[in-house]
Amino acid sequence: MLNRVALLVEYDGSAFYGFQVQENQRTIQGEIERALSIIHKGEFIRIHPSGRTDTGVHARGQVIHFDTPLSIDPARWPQALNGCLPNDIRIVEAACVADDFHTRYDSVRKHYRYRVLNRKERDVFRRNLAFFVPYEMDLDLIRAGAAHLLGTHDFSSFCVTNADVKSKVRTLHTLQVNRQGDEIIFDLIGDGFLHNMVRIIVGTLLEVGGGRRAPEDIARIRDARNRAAAGKTAPGHGLFLWQVFYEQPIFQNNGAASNDNDA
Amino acid sequence: MLNRVALLVEYDGSAFYGFQVQENQRTIQGEIERALSIIHKGEFIRIHPSGRTDTGVHARGQVIHFDTPLSIDPARWPQALNGCLPNDIRIVEAACVADDFHTRYDSVRKHYRYRVLNRKERDVFRRNLAFFVPYEMDLDLIRAGAAHLLGTHDFSSFCVTNADVKSKVRTLHTLQVNRQGDEIIFDLIGDGFLHNMVRIIVGTLLEVGGGRRAPEDIARIRDARNRAAAGKTAPGHGLFLWQVFYEQPIFQNNGAASNDNDA
Structure with missing residues (x-):
């Protein structure tokens, strides 16, 4: 009899080779599976994330699930696991979920x-927490460009070329750009994201904000459905998986892993 | 003919074995002297800090000086050096100073x-930027204890035992304790600090704030002039050398190395 448990996870990606297990590399998955193995007295427990994050990418609200023979009160999972985890990964909350739930x-x-x-x-x-761009940015230009990406589109231009997915059609519900102190914050909410989609969108919009592309170019790039049409991929270390949403909220804190204090 | 140059320096101490050069260890001094050597075409240039910082300790406003045969406009030193420095050290500003100036x-x-x-x-x-203390703290108790340390005292109780200094008398002008969001911020301004003095003061005051010592104990500890009377040394990674003051301000930004945005 196995119990399926979901975890809300926060990590600073700076010192990891991304999420997915790789031999001889420090990864998020490797560290969490190692901690679970300790709690299960050596038994291997496979975890499944809502999505893998790349090298240097952070998470405020990653969600993973796993199956366990143990019956532990969900309130006790975070403390048990955090005691076995390095201090750049933290389990924020745990919840029991249905056997057929998949993050x-x-x-x-x-x-x-x-x-x-x-x-x-x-x-x-x-x-390691923000992409440094020293030249002046025009947020009105960025927002005008961003408007062309809202809604349902084929996002092939904003995806790594070798991505192995059936369809590159995705729906972008929100693309907000705001200044907070000396930072520009991009918030993107969508039904799903292709590999590097956020980083290529941000990289291309920064070229618009710097005056090197016109906002209308974004519509042309989108319609080209060709990665070569878009701009540079912004580096991973500015990116945070902020929150994952489900039909029914799983966690008490609603998936926002922490307060909004800038780290 | 040598020119003496002072630099305002910011660093994240997380990945350094402190300031002072050590063989086979990454240090602030080692990195800055390496960068200066590049700019001086291999010539070794010794730097002198306002004070050495320990492993893990950060600086917003460290000040160093060195002598150089080069005549470079002070405004150009930061860019030249930053191009040779790793991204956890930054030269904020440079100034020409008198030949007998010493940081x-x-x-x-x-x-x-x-x-x-x-x-x-x-x-x-x-x-790596704040000491994590999960239990409740009473700031009124901390402030009542701190009051006993203001002014001129023999701070032997708040100094490592093997310190090689003539006098352990120092004057503490300011010891403020404030809450900023989920952090408690200690600000100490004095004419000089003994080795580990800030960290032992903070460690001892946290014991007062947690109710394990009475505020009046601080006067007793101070008068004991004995390190064993005080509390634990708070860890280095919460400590920032924030600003160094001189009779005449050296830098345009007055030595505050950056804005007050929490990192």
């Missing part, structure tokens, strides 16, 4: 945040 | 800040 297939929306440090000088304390 | 001997006051993350759960993004 990836059942997610209905995802929220990604991308942080850009936009000032003349870099900041040693945010070097 | 350490001429400093009249120093400002240290200590950050405590005071909430139930740790934060993966601040694991």
